[in-house]
Amino acid sequence: MQVKKKVIIGSVIVLAFLLITWAVIMRKPIKDIIIEEEITDLPQKPRVSLDTYMPIIKDTMWIYEDSTTPYVPISVWVDFIKDNIIQIRFKQGDKITAKVFIEEEEAIYEVATVEDATIKQDYTTLRQYNNIIMKLPIEVGSSWIMSDHSIRTITQTDEVYETELGEQTGIEMTTRHEDYTITETFVEKIGLYSIKYETPQKTRTIQFSEMISNKPQEEVVELYLMNKATGKMETVFEKVAVMTNEEPKHFLTDLLKKAPNEDYLIDISNGAIINKLFLDEEEACLYVEMSEDFIDPQYSKTEEEKIITSLVNTLGHYYNAEYVVMTVEGEAYPLKSPLNDINGRIKVKDSFY
Template identity: 20%
Template structure:
């Protein structure tokens, strides 16, 4: 019976098709002409769009601007919402900080060889540090020519391609015509939308295994001339009471700001309300700050005034060094701190350190 019903449906479909042909002998011909005409118009439009878009550069769709803060709304996952800030911009290189409810990450991008390339990424990075000279696991994000069909590989089983040039996209921040980049892997499809002179405005992740599982991040606001606000804990020696005092200061960072000067000023400033002098004397300079993430080391190179102006006995000097170690170790998430003087191992009348010798961050005397 079921097969009979299916057969009847198929016959009715065929008869309906024949009936239309019999009644309108020129109908299909007209439709074919219209279809061909529409196809020609579509192809011509795509060609015109591609020709116009090919004049654009990949860099036009990425953010290389100082002091820009962007806020993205997220749906489908608790970590889909995030905020970004531009840490550093150097010619065609930019370092962007991404903050979501679970972590803070930094990404370094460069425009080179006609592509936006991600040079470096690092998670759990709650401090400000210039990683723009780092390169590892390069990945092309946007590739020229800017035209539909431009395709490239991302790893062994993932492809990325330009799938639209003037895609209309709606976000909480407004409506845009965007460059659509589609990344397809065995398990998912990701569509990223970039707008000229703004950067990314939307991302959409769809699982191939469960198409109902979609994660979307959409731009909801842009703030220009913004600061990245962060608290830094500074440590001060209270030698009379044989203790170390900590004080949190709120810093408003700007893109490309020299963090050495921030620490220099913070450690020189007297601790208000405690009648304590700064940890550093007025003429001390911080010459360099370097991280070794693999070994968990932060190395700070000071000018010789650190020792020349210290005027302290052994116990007080050790307390000052502990304050320096705690300040930098805390901020840069490292438990080992190397202190050098103008590129050479630390040396004073009381303390002599070997090459590579470090101070371990300790809170034993912190009150």
Template identity: 25%
Template sequence: MKKYSIIIGLITLLGALLLLGGCGTTQENPPTGNNPVEQPAQEDKFAYYLAYQENTRYVYEGQGNEYASYDIYVDYSTGDRVQLRTNNGGTEMVRVLVLDAGQIVQQLAQGETYYREDLTKSPKLNKNGEVLLKEPLTKGTTWTLADNRKRTITNVDAALSTPSGNYKVVEVTTEGNDSKVIDYYAPNVGLVKTVFKGTDGFEVTSTLSKLEKNTPLVQNVRAYYPNIDDGKIHTTSLQLSFKTNDITKQVFEGEFKKQAANHGKLIGENVKIKSLYLNQDGRVYVDFTKNLVTEMNAGAGYEGMILQSIVNTLGDYYGVSEVNLTIEGEPYASGHVEMKKGEFFKVNKNNVVEK
């Protein structure tokens, strides 16, 4: 059981080490054929390992463990930091990597994160997080992690062949009491291979097999819509598509304005979602422009169904039971429904017809 826990922890960590590469201004395509990628100038080398390719699915094939295969998407990129989403088929984890003072530091690793939100400047970030790579990029550079494992750059010009191409890589070796992890990084590509070796000869590998360009993150979301004919709220399945740096509130705003089959819209054409986020108190906070009410044009019963549909949709997406729905920062008030400050709408499925 101890060995299995170590392996699962390692495979979860693999996505965190992705310093994914390839801005369109530097190298549009990953290297292929027999020619390794050209190394950048020495003074530019380090920054290239936090490069990324937007709107690209990174596919890693694994051997030795069911969680060794996984996909990576770039949720957000803001110059000196990148937010990565790892999906290994069992769970999704979000990580934020930051370029800081000659180090690439994993400042956030948050598991079970199925919703999409920009965490690149979250108060949860730990500036003293795990150092993945540091200058100088020379053989022998060594640092010690918080758990006392030793991490060392063991090669800076190794040749490596993978299904995604041939590379000249930086090799980084992390040694613990009963295991060794070897990571291989290519400039403008990032992590291309990881090898986990146990003291008993057990080995797990994850290798970059392909980069699928122009591939946004697609999330299947259960949405709720009121049906005026039967007085019920009906569910439907939506596919939300997110490109790198897309703003989640804008994606939901667009979906809420669409006419669902046999159901009404949730918000009017001119309504805006001013803010949408999961708060640290475990509730979702969503703020609308005041025309949410004026463009609703609904009686008390139907208005209640619209509000419940919005609350249920956002509650399900973020995995919470309460939603703070406000208008221009003030408690929701329409004449039919009057909320008090600090009062929350609750996710309620009592009047729901599941599809």
């Protein structure tokens, strides 16, 4: 390809004339004036990359419409971005699914799926399978075999789609299974734009509707707080905005440092934090490490025990755990109480009524 680089526009005749005249007066030779030159074989930057059609944008929500349930949209958001690993969650009605993707070797791989991912947990180290979702080069006919033996092919490129961001270039990916076909389109700046599931009997479509920027995911946390006057545990529901890469220990710390009003004991003192939260799913046991002085020293031993009960049940119910083990800076919590069993575990109660 030839590209013409104009150094001095030839139409500027007056300026050229003045330069020549001045050179004659000064009796100095004038250099040749290059009007234009041709440069051949310029290196061309690749026009697309993987993130062209699968952009990962933090604190953003994508909304899709499902033809089978038109009144129940699908919401998609990014939980974690860790170098080349991302975790995304999908919500439709009460069902929430988490998926983990890895970008490496000029391809994007889907490597894990977690059903019933109703709370935010970090699954970025989980590996269950290895499916290539997209890879370079982006060319019609590029094809590969998925882990379930289906064949995925790039069937269209450079198609133009009308979106809320204007006209955007997109590509089409077709995955052929034995009994059905899935056709997906991805467009610039948005990512996944549509999905069509086709069987001999029916067709289902999922279509992009809206992308909302600077939109954190909203979660409702069930707090178990101790009423000062009655000495009883009460349930309070609080909404919390969860940002991309924000771990539960961060927003749970913030929630537990305050109370709806002065009727309740505050679970965590102002300068303290939750250091670590780890759920052993096989044992249904949540391990909680607190920082030092997480309980206000002005509280009595009786109030301290009530706060531990409050913390255990708030965190235990959030993670759907049966037991909680409390430590402080890695050391066993010193409270001597019948709350703990011989393994240092505290039972999470199902009800306080």
